[in-house]
Amino acid sequence: MTDIRIPLSRDRILEAGMALADQNGVDGLTMRKLAASLGFEVMSLYNHVANKHDLLAGMVDWIAGEMERRDAERPWKDAVRAMSLSAHDVLLTHTWATQLWSEMVPGPNRLLRMEDLLAAFREGGFDARLAHFGFHAVTMHIVGFTLQQLSYSISSDTIGDDAAGFLDTLDRDDFPYVVEHVDYHVHDDEGGDFEFILDLILDGLERSVG
Amino acid sequence: MTDIRIPLSRDRILEAGMALADQNGVDGLTMRKLAASLGFEVMSLYNHVANKHDLLAGMVDWIAGEMERRDAERPWKDAVRAMSLSAHDVLLTHTWATQLWSEMVPGPNRLLRMEDLLAAFREGGFDARLAHFGFHAVTMHIVGFTLQQLSYSISSDTIGDDAAGFLDTLDRDDFPYVVEHVDYHVHDDEGGDFEFILDLILDGLERSVG
DNA sequence: ACCTGAACACCGTTCAAGT
């Protein structure tokens, strides 16, 4: 029986890793399972990937590559808005990526987006200091909001796990506002919230730049 | 030789865990090392802690307990400002806590702070929806900013590690604004940046509430 | 009630050996 199979490559490994992480979360991503899912032995991976950290960094940068880049034709506010919405979308479809985002050093794809975002501010009339603030305010919103969004949805997913105990222990008389807040998350669809706060930030920046 | 030693307790374990995490990061915190640092065997820990997740959750909530609570006498903006600065300070002194913050379900100490923050908004004249936005904007800023702050300082700490390659590979002509941005981080002390953006958020909220 | 030793089912990674 001739054993024909597509040889391993860095890209194939990254894609398989992303598929596994999408399904089982980043904790379910194991070098051994990853190799098995590709039909190879564990050690074969190390011919294409330095180690697990390198694998994860590669996956994160792959994700970054899926995010929209800057349209230099548009005014800074529109361009930043579009980039932010795209980044948010991409992060939501790969639930493991947001956690890793702040732990990994930027790769080439992410560097391009960083440069794009900074360029939008600088060429939109921001000085270095204000561009710096704008950059952080916007990226913080993207990562922070998505992180919170995911933690709420994970909580309601794996009910009976942590979240159940959380809501049960929670004395509704002692924590009226927390109850109200959680209810808001559970009942209302939060489609517009990301944009609402984003616009709050962008308007604030616009006012600062004068 | 009589073997006298202080018996284990949940609090002693949490404190030892925090000390270990402060020193070696959360990856360096192992049930086995933790037990050793206390002079006990691994399995003794499980008499006081359900599992490692429970340990980490306990540590995070301990940290939450160190954060200032709301002063109901002060106007909402002052109260929220003080709570935010305190939270930021505490997170900065326990570098492992910020990462864990969004992964762990809130414990009692953190719940109290959540209620405090929401109460400050609601009793300051915000309706439920706006309080919701305020809560997220502020907590996102605290966690997100601290996370980025730590990732930059870790990068410059462990130079020769990731960060060196990052800055070297970075072509200064292709990424002029990223270079400018990183320089800003390296050279300027960022003492005031957290407060600058915080005030930008609080001012925005104040305008929204009318 | 609390502590412990041995064991289980995993990890990531090195190293030498194959082709």
Next chain:
DNA sequence: ACCTGAACACCGTTCAAGT
């Protein structure tokens, strides 16, 4: 150049046994 088997040094956790 790429793949692999065996081994190493770890993990968290279960379970039965001690006191």
